[in-house]
Amino acid sequence: MLSRLPDRLAADVIARRLQAITARRYDLPVLSSTQGTVTVPATVSTTLPGRYGLLSRGGALAQVGEILDVSSDRVTRELVTRTAKVAGQRMSWTGAIHASSDQLAGTVETVDLSTEGVPCRAWVIAPREMSTRWSVHMGGLGADARSSLRSAEVALAAGQGCMVLGIHRRRRHGFGVLEVGVIRRAFSTLRDRGATSVTGFGWSFGALAMLLAHRLAPDPLMRAFVLVSPLLDWFASAAVAAAAAGIRPAVLDGAVAIAEARNRYNVPWFRGALQLDALPWPADRPLAIPALLLHSRGDQTNPFETTHRFAGSHEEDVTLIELPNAPHTLEWNANEYAVTQAVSAFLRTQ
Known part of the structure; x- marks a missing residue:
């Protein structure tokens, strides 16, 4: 089917496929949250050292910091800043750390x-x-x-x-x-x-x-x-x-x-x-x-x-x-x- 597409669409085909495959997913559940902590499932990304962001579908960004506790299936980290509710939400883990x-x-x-x-x-x-x-x-x-x-x-x-x-x-x-x-x-x-x-x-x-x-x-x-x-x-x-x-x-x-x-x-x-x-x-x-x-x-x-x-x-x-x-x-x-x-x-x- 791709071979029958007009040439002018060729760049769009590859770029859209690449973008769709790597599109941001909001599938990280926030298991619990307090005034200064947040707990999420333990993954390769969520157990790395450093500062990261939790991004909501609406664009709200919460900054998370150091690891406070980690087990085989969950990690609790410092919740540095937040601009919206995070508890119970499904969010995306991101390298962005500034809300604005x-x-x-x-x-x-x-x-x-x-x-x-x-x-x-x-x-x-x-x-x-x-x-x-x-x-x-x-x-x-x-x-x-x-x-x-x-x-x-x-x-x-x-x-x-x-x-x-x-x-x-x-x-x-x-x-x-x-x-x-x-x-x-x-x-x-x-x-x-x-x-x-x-x-x-x-x-x-x-x-x-x-x-x-x-x-x-x-x-x-x-x-x-x-x-x-x-x-x-x-x-x-x-x-x-x-x-x-x-x-x-x-x-x-x-x-x-x-x-x-x-x-x-x-x-x-x-x-x-x-x-x-x-x-x-x-x-x-x-x-x-x-x-x-x-x-x-x-x-x-x-x-x-x-x-x-x-x-x-x-x-x-x-x-x-x-x-x-x-x-x-x-x-x-x-x-x-x-x-x-x-x-x-x-x-x-x-």
């Missing part, structure tokens, strides 16, 4: 960076002391923008202003090409605000989009990357997701073949051929700017092996820090002190 951008140390305003096909509202967080050094933070496919506040908090502490992109779910996808338009608008906005350098923070799919922006629409403001649990190989990540959902490889291969046959995207600034096996960056092309990659072998969404290969192909520009095993993007939370120290040191050199 107002919790960060800076002045926040919201700007509209929407482009054709990509609705986006962004938080612009100015540091307490005026700076010409900025960073742009982009999360994963369909991710809550609050998840990127983890990296924004570190960048602010390092003296950078922050722009956090909130790209809404939509029906149209383009392997990161469409998102490049938003990133271009972000850079233009920051240039108008006096920025002289920008660090691109990319989480998962956001890493692919940042690299693709540097490749297709390079901007002299872009001086460095910090990439977390990066999506660096569409084939590898789609194959992992498809296997987890029981989707036959032939079905996925058919969609990929259609997408490869398509040469152009209907966006005003991009008219080049799209090579899926070279997304987001060809192995033989230097990055030309430094990049810090943070990843762990516990990621079951974007294989660590692709990150390791990418780093090996770009040794002059890339520093890879392999973190202890943790699920997708949670290696930041599980190793927060080490990550903060590494990112802060990296930013000081830029």
